[in-house]
Amino acid sequence: MDVRSRNQVRVSGQPGGAVVMLAHGFGCDQNLWRLVVPTLEREFTVVLFDHVGAGRSDLSAWSEDRYSGMDGYVDDVLEICRELDLGPVTFVGHSVSAMMGVLAAARHPEYFAGLVLLAPSPCFIDDPAAGYRGGFSAEDIEELLQSLDANYLGWSGAMAPVIMGNPERPELGQELTNSFCATDPEIARVFARVTFLSDNRADLAQVAVPTLVAQCSSDAIAPPEVGAFVQAQIKGSRLVTLNATGHCPQLSAPEETAQAIAAFARTLR
């Protein structure tokens, strides 16, 4: 199994520099990072990748068995770290990938210099018994699945081979509208369930590497109290609230986001 092509791994920036690894969340692919990458590349080795099933990852590597839970994705992150062998990385996980970072760092802390949890949520579903408010109910997630079904976003069985089968000609994919978020509907459904139905609250306490929790000032998906919860559960972690609004600060406030990542990564040297 070629991990690099399976996950469409791209390494850029300063050779020998501290390594910043950027992991995209549910919805789109590594292109989501493109506005923060130029700033980070000036100082760091930057590692980008697509989760299997997203972007230009190898779709044939996807199986419901492996990717219907967080573990398959966590295994992939650890395999990429091993394969690149660049030493401990600063792992920046957006949204659901923040929790993948938490689980990966709990299993192999030696792979990680630190974690940046960007707009994280350890559990999207409310848990009134524990006094936890994730912001959503299981019915809301069903509604999301309906939205996915109603919008295939440029995905069609006929186009998939063009996008996936020409890694040497990425412009073919680039020209397709919405291709950044084009996902096989079957895979999108499974990933949506992993993202929104996982509960990783208990795993937060396992993190023993330096951690920065970066939340947005107004985020419809991960409200401020969730960020505060994450920070409280991870010993020694720091919480910053970005001026950025929405759930994707790397797009809505790329410079601020890049600076927050860079400042944290510098403290780890």
Next chain:
Amino acid sequence: MCRNDGDQGCGPDPGQPPDDDRTFAALLEDSVEDLYENAPCGYLSTLLDGQIAKVNTTLLDWLGYKRAELVGRRKFSDLLTTGGRLYHETHFAPLLRMQGKISGIALELRAADGSRMPVLVTSTVKSGSDGQPLLIRTTVFDARDRRAYEQELLRARQEAERERERLQQLATTLQRTLLPPAVGNVPGLDVAAYYHIASTDEVGGDFYDLFPLAAGTWGLFLGDVCGKGTEAAAVTSLARYTLRAAAVYDPDPAAVLSNLNTVLNHEYNGTDPRFCTVIFGLLTPDGDQGGFRIVLASGGHPPALLLRADGTADYLPTPGGQLIGVVPDADIATITFRLDPGDTLLLHTDGLTEAHTAVRGERYGDEALLDFVRALAPTTAQGTITAVRDLLGTLGTGVDDDTALLAVHVPRADGEEQQRARGTPARGAPPPAPSSR
């Protein structure tokens, strides 16, 4: 449109009175402001963070909000259902940021009274003179009828899928009724059969049976009706009970097939000829050593295979036998031979030999099957069926027609079965010469 207003060499049409003033008078009432407010679609302008800055009357009316309730107070995503909001944050907003536009997204808006309105949303990012994004312009189209139509399509698709399942179940059930629930338990004979279904949508036309006749003798047959589906199933059913009844009346295999030929000719004479290929066998216990004397009659059917105890195998040729049901007096070919302890007789339909192989355009073929069973012999009835079933599995979708298999084998004396020694001296018996009637 040619306006009668100047010197562009576009004079008034001589045949048409100049009444443009009247025609366009109505348009004068259509101010830009009115066009915005009462357009046939909803308009919405938001700041980059989604804060609603401007909204038109059409959208306010659709949703039952007052302007002051939305402008400066609510975000666009606040108007969405919760699931829609998740979708907006994970797909819509990121794509809009990256591409500067996104179109035709199906969402549901929540009206002031809590009802939901299906809409199609298109947004573009408006940039300032410095190229920096300033605000987002959104048009909202009423998709109530469209969504109802789509749901109707979805419902129809689900119903079609259910119907297809029902049809498959029906076909499978019908198929099963055309085959014996279990082939007979014949003293001194080991029997195995298999039916390979190529398509679950259609009833295939292959059939077989093994049944007792008078005085310790047994009849067996295996056949293939031309065609598929319910029409073929009717012929299969007719062929099955005719063969069994005819064998009671006169068990001579050639006579049995002649009677079937007559019945099919009577039933389907004229416009809609129906025919089949059949091989019919009469098994009579022979001698004290175990073993059977077998008379096989064939009407246009692929020859049976004999896998001998000594490890050799050959076709049992029955040339000259004609299709059953085509002509009034079909030629039937017969062959008589012994099935000794350790021997296996295999009957099959041509779904196997006609299967497409991985080599483009090529069929599996009689030669390949002969090589296959030669490598198999000596074996048992179940051993033969299992091996050929695996072969069908290997050919996979290349097998596009149903395939029936029936194997009978005379077990050797106790304990010998396991040896399956290839080194046993060959009896050297060539296949008996065929006779024709």
